[in-house]
Amino acid sequence: MTHPNPTDEKPWLDIDRKPFIKIRNLTKKFGDVVAVDNISLDIYENELFSLLGGSGCGKSTLLRMLAGFEIPTSGTIEIDGQNMLAVPPHARPTNMMFQSYALFPHMNVAKNVGYGLRRDGLQKAEIDIQVSEILELVQLGGYEKRKPSQLSGGQRQRVALARALIKKPKLLLLDEPLGALDKKLREETQFELINIQETLGVTFIVVTHDQEEAMTLSTRIGVMDIGTIAQIGEPQEVYEFPRTRYVADFIGSVNLFEGRVIKDSPNKLVIESPDAGINIHVPHGVSCSPNQLLWFALRPEKFEISVAKPKNVTNLLKGTVEDIAYLGGQSVYLVRLETGRLVRTVRANRDRGAEAPITWQQDVYLTWARSAGVVLTS
Numbered sequence: 001m002t003h004p005n006p007t008d009e010k011p012w013l014d015i016d017r018k019p020f021i022k023i024r025n026l027t028k029k030f031g032d033v034v035a036v037d038n039i040s041l042d043i044y045e046n047e048l049f050s051l052l053g054g055s056g057c058g059k060s061t062l063l064r065m066l067a068g069f070e071i072p073t074s075g076t077i078e079i080d081g082q083n084m085l086a087v088p089p090h091a092r093p094t095n096m097m098f099q100s101y102a103l104f105p106h107m108n109v110a111k112n113v114g115y116g117l118r119r120d121g122l123q124k125a126e127i128d129i130q131v132s133e134i135l136e137l138v139q140l141g142g143y144e145k146r147k148p149s150q151l152s153g154g155q156r157q158r159v160a161l162a163r164a165l166i167k168k169p170k171l172l173l174l175d176e177p178l179g180a181l182d183k184k185l186r187e188e189t190q191f192e193l194i195n196i197q198e199t200l201g202v203t204f205i206v207v208t209h210d211q212e213e214a215m216t217l218s219t220r221i222g223v224m225d226i227g228t229i230a231q232i233g234e235p236q237e238v239y240e241f242p243r244t245r246y247v248a249d250f251i252g253s254v255n256l257f258e259g260r261v262i263k264d265s266p267n268k269l270v271i272e273s274p275d276a277g278i279n280i281h282v283p284h285g286v287s288c289s290p291n292q293l294l295w296f297a298l299r300p301e302k303f304e305i306s307v308a309k310p311k312n313v314t315n316l317l318k319g320t321v322e323d324i325a326y327l328g329g330q331s332v333y334l335v336r337l338e339t340g341r342l343v344r345t346v347r348a349n350r351d352r353g354a355e356a357p358i359t360w361q362q363d364v365y366l367t368w369a370r371s372a373g374v375v376l377t378s
């Protein structure tokens, strides 16, 4: 599941394309804490860009600087060609939905959503029209008269979203917009969010610490690590080609095998890995120093797990099934290798009974296509 992109347009690959948001060397310090550390980043019109990262890595601070609620210690932000330094929050082409969004408890849904328009002095008739349009969009038509206390958590969150959208900002900043929702509602709302974003043609920056959500929603993801951006890329790119162990581990789960290079040529790399108990063969070189320490990263679903010994394979591991988790569509097998290393593998549950059943304490073989993994040097 990735963000649908009907035109398949990727402005970030076009060097002539002007970014909508241009962040340069942006830093924010709170006393000794460097919350955002020299970040440079371009975001394009109509993107749904996710900022993903662990707690305290600076996501909210970055968003708050874009919205104008936090003044950068150094660096610049340009939105739509305009330097934002001297521009106060209300004069920016942005709106922000806060991490702990607060609806006005004494106002009904329509009043909450129309608040910004009333402050702008619009006529009641005009406000009513716009409120009901935006409530339709977030699928809350007919809820105008309810008070926030009479809504579910998910409905309240959609009211907050409607309130942030009604003034049709060019840039919408969403800080954990789906944080309060349970998994199922969260997934449904993710698709709504994509539809809304496409209908309105607004640029979204969404903060989340849920990697699946980022994969689903985003045109691109910026993975943050203590104030910096560790990697920026399309969801699939960040998943399949993480650049560091931190990113590989943060986006999905991964098996990391530590090892040293014993052969490195343009089309062949051999890693001696005590972790795996074998020499791992990779069909490309990495141009590193001899004997360099590195890591072979392999996603759980890239393993072929079998009871029968596969023939003619270069990379073959042997182990014993220590644990199985049945997840409905797929099963996770934790396999203890002869080296003592525990490996995580996933197999889709296709035709029931079609494959030899794999059970606890069973000896199994693990193999993978030669190009299935990624070699990481940091």
Ligand SMILES: Nc1ncnc2c1ncn2[C@@H]1O[C@H](COP(=O)(O)OP(=O)(O)OP(=O)(O)O)[C@@H](O)[C@H]1O
Pocket (backbone or CB within 6 Å): 030, 033, 034, 035, 053, 054, 055, 056, 057, 058, 059, 060, 061, 062, 099, 209
């Ligand atoms: N007003 C403040 N004064 C001092 N330190 C702050 C302030 N705001 C944030 N920080 C610190 O800056 C760092 C980044 O905080 P930030 O809120 O941006 O993190 P975050 O990535 O949004 O985390 P979370 O996922 O928990 O919301 C943290 O170490 C935090 O303690």
Ligand SMILES: [Mg+2]
Pocket (backbone or CB within 6 Å): 059, 060, 061, 099, 175
């Ligand atoms: Mg935050």
